[in-house]
Amino acid sequence: MAKVGYIFKAAHYDSLDPDKAWMEQYGCVQVIEEETGHEKLRPQWKQLITSLDRGDELVLAKFSNALRGSRELAAFIEFCRIKVIRIISIHDKIDSRGELFPETKVADVLEMFGSLPEECAALRKASSHVIHLKQNITQPAKEKNVSKSEREKTIVAMYNNGHSIDDIWRVSGFSSRSSVFRILNKYGVSLNRGKFSGPLGKRKPKEE
Template identity: 55%
Template sequence: MIISQNLYNMAKIGYIMAISQYDKLEEDREWMNNFGCIRIVEECDENERNRPLWKQLMVALQRGDELVIPKFSNAIRGSRELATFLEFCRVKAIRVISIHDRIDSKNQLFPETKPSDVLEMMGALPEEVLALRKTAEHMVNLQAKMIASLPKVSSTKLQKLDREKTVINLYAAGHPIDEIWRASGFKSRSSVFRILNKHGIKLNRGNHSGPIKKKNEEDTSKDMDKS
């Protein structure tokens, strides 16, 4: 996702660090949409540390734009970055609205917010940022472990599965047993019957009709010899 600078001219923009465990995502989206945000930028778990979309957004913001965030700890990664961000917004006259901190830099929303609330937000920022970072890293590590734990299918097994699929598809298409046998590459015709039986395919070819009997039954061996 590349943020075009031309889209932001005196605009309302939303930004959310949308990690998997963040339970207010839909609520924040609705708030931002109701406020009139023309776009909501959402960063995902694996980008929590580098935040490429946040960096693009900082470049794209124009003088007089309005930026809506869920919390300062959701968008900012530390006290030093907070100071730099606030100076950036001051210079560019960008209005910042933090929904859950209930802070509006233009003092139009949240009139009940006091200076002590702002100071409390700043004091809690490092702890909240660390908690969010740990949650994001945990989700990324968990996903990596889940992928690593998936059983690996060898090329030999894949070839076997492809051969069995060929037998089943040819039989379902109405091809004779002999043609299926030659196409499958098996050394014996009995292998074709074995695969059909394995996958529960009911035989419907003349002498080969109904369920396949056990190998030690004489009539089954005769049927195989005649086919």
């Protein structure tokens, strides 16, 4: 039997160090820390669940920190029941064996169940906001706010420097190659590569 801890490092999660210390003091052989960017897939959580053996103990910071909703909670509890895995939630003050938190009442457990969807939604929203901010801050301003004229000049320069239409299309941000040809034609660029000097038009019906 092994004791393992799990913490999702949610945005504005101030209890990381105290919770980790609690788990280590309790005897957890490992404390899994899931990164904020993995909120949707939770690869560490999934790997942990598949690694648990009969009789193991799983320590959570909070149910809403580990699970993404009531449906996951129900499946998780059923899984732990079948594999006889003890569940301990520090902040919910819940121990499935009923030993660590004798002051916890049925009303407290029901309160946890009722508030779980709201807490999970708030956690997902906060995590998404942090990821969005990081992407916007780390992405160069020039890349984020490329003007129309700058994009067109880049397309012309790339073609004149020998880049393929596919390469130009991939960096242009356009949804179709025809937009690339449109820009090249607009600037009077001589299309001197390939069989055609632009996107194919509608095919004429064959004569019988």
